[in-house]
Ligand code: SF4
Ligand code: SF4
C-alpha cells in the first residue's frame with residue numbers, strides 16, 4: 001500500500017494514498033466541520049462547509065485527495081470567513097426557530113453556528129412551518145431542510161429502498177420522493193435511517209407522546225409499558241451518559257414514575273419467540289418445510305421482503321415480532337391472570353425502531369378484534385417524556401421490571417444486536433437437540449458487524465446447522481438474491497433491517513457525524529447488551545426462563561400449539 005505524508009495544522013500525518021484531506025485530518029485528531037458528509041455514503045462535497053487551505057488554495061476537504069508534502073491549514077482567517085459565508089447562505093434558506101425544533105441542542109447546523117461564532121446574521125428570516133406527516137412513521141419539514149442529500153443517499157445506498165429524491169431545480173430544489181409521490185404508497189420500509197442521518201430537524205418520527213400522556217391520565221385505562229432490548233443500550237445518551245452505558249434499572253424506575261401501571265420487558269417475549277421460532281425451525285428441518293427459514297422480528301425487513309422478495313414470503317418465520325407477541329399475551333394470558341378486562345388494557349411499547357409504529361397498525365396483528373399493541377413510541381420519544389416530567393434520569397435508582405412479564409434471560413437481551421436472535425436460538429436448539437444443559441452459551445461465530453455473515457454450527461453430534469445473517473438493506477439484498485437463486489445452502493437466516501441491528505434503529509438517540517467519526521456507536525451499544533447478557537448469569541437461555549416455562553405449562557401448553565398459533569403467529573402480504 002503506498003502512503004502519503006502531509007502536514008495538517010503543523011502536524012505530520014501519514015495516510016494511504018487516495019485518502020481525503022478530511023479523513024487524514026480526522027486521523028490526526030484535527031476537527032474540520034462537515035454537514036453533508038457521511039463517510040462512505042455521502043461524499044459529494046456539496047455544502048462546502050469543510051473548506052480548507054491545501055497548498056494555499058481553497059479545497060473541499062471531504063473530496064480533495066491528499067498528496068505527498070501537502071500543507072493543509074484548517075483554521076486560517078480566510079477559511080473561517082469562507083465557512084461563515086457558507087453558513088449564512090444556508091441559514092438564509094432555513095427556518096431557524098430552534099426553540100421549537102425537534103433537534104434543538106442536538107443539531108449539526110446549530111453546533112456549526114456556535115463553532116463559527118455566528119451570533120447574528122442579516123439573513124435570518126422567519127418561515128412558515130412546512131411540517132407534514134408523510135408516512136405512518138415520518139414527519140418532514142422542508143423549511144428546515146438544508147438539501148444535504150444524506151437521507152437520499154442512506155435510503156438508496158444503505159437501505160436499498162431508494163424512495164427519496166431531489167425534486168425541482170436551484171433555489172426551488174427540495175427533498176421528497178420521486179415525482180413527489182406519497183411516501184406511504186412507495187416501498188419505504190419505515191426504518192427511520194433517513195431521520196437518524198439527517199443533520200438537522202427536517203425529519204422526525206411521528207410523535208405519539210401526547211397519546212401516551214392522554215391514556216396515562218385516563219383513570220379508566222390500565223396502561224402497561226414494554227421496552228425492547230436495544231432501548232436500554234442507548235436511552236442514557238439522551239441524558240448525557242456515555243454511549244454504550246446500559247440503563248436498564250434507571251429506565252424501569254423512570255417508567256414507573258411516568259405512571260405506567262406495569263413495567264414489563266419485551267425481552268420476556270423475545271424468550272417466547274425463541275420457543276416458537278426454534279420449534280418452527282426444527283419442524284421445517286425434520287418435516288422438509290420451506291428452508292432457509294428467515295427471522296421475522298424486524299418490521300422494516302418484513303416490509304422490504306413484501307415489496308422486493310414476495311416470492312420468499314413462505315421462507316419467513318410465521319412468528320410475530322416480540323413486540324406483538326407481548327401485546328397479544330398481555331391482553332389474553334396476563335389479563336386473565338391479573339383479573340383485568342382486556343378492553344381496559346392499553347399496551348404501550350418503547351422501541352428503538354420507527355417501523356414498529358407501522359407494525360402496530362398492520363391489520364393482521366390483532367386477536368379477537370383487539371390490537372396487540374396500541375401505541376409504539378421510540379427511545380427518543382421516551383426520553384422526551386422523561387424530560388417533560390422533569391425526572392432527573394441520571395439520579396434515579398436502579399429498579400427491576402415487574403414480575404412475570406418482566407422476567408427474561410441473557411439470550412433475550414442480545415436480540416437487540418445483529419446476530420443476537422441467531423445466538424439466542426442456537427443456545428436453545430443446541431440444548432434441546434443434545435438433551436444437555438450445555439455450558440458454552442456464547443456463539444462468537446455469529447457475532448460482529450460484518451454486513452453478511454455465515455457460519456456452520458454443530459448443534460448435536462452429526463447435525464450441523466448452516467446459518468447466515470444480514471443487516472442493512474444493501475446487505476440483505478445480497479443475501480436474498482442468493483436465496484432467490486436457490487444457491488443459499490442455509491437452514492436459518494437472521495435479518496435485521498437497520499445496519500447493526502436494533503441498537504442502531506431509526507428511533508434511537510441521534511449521534512452526530514462528528515461523534516460517529518470518533519466512536520463506533522454500534523460497537524459500544526452492542527457491548528452494553530452483551531454485558532447485560534453476561535450479568536444474567538443464572539439464566540442465559542430462553543427455555544430456562546421460569547416464567548416462560550410457567551406460561552407454557554399453565555396456558556399455551558406447547559410451542560407452535562393451537563393457542564400459540566392464534567396469539568403469536570401471523571402471515572404476510574405481497575406489496576407492489
Ligand atoms: S434544524 Fe437546527 S438550526 Fe434549524 S431550527 Fe432546528 S435546531 Fe435550529
Ligand atoms: S424510512 Fe427508510 S426506507 Fe423510508 S424513506 Fe427513510 S430511509 Fe428510506
Ligand code: SF4
Nearest residue numbers: 145146148149151198
Ligand atoms: S431532509 Fe435532512 S438529510 Fe435530507 S436533505 Fe434535508 S437536511 Fe439533508
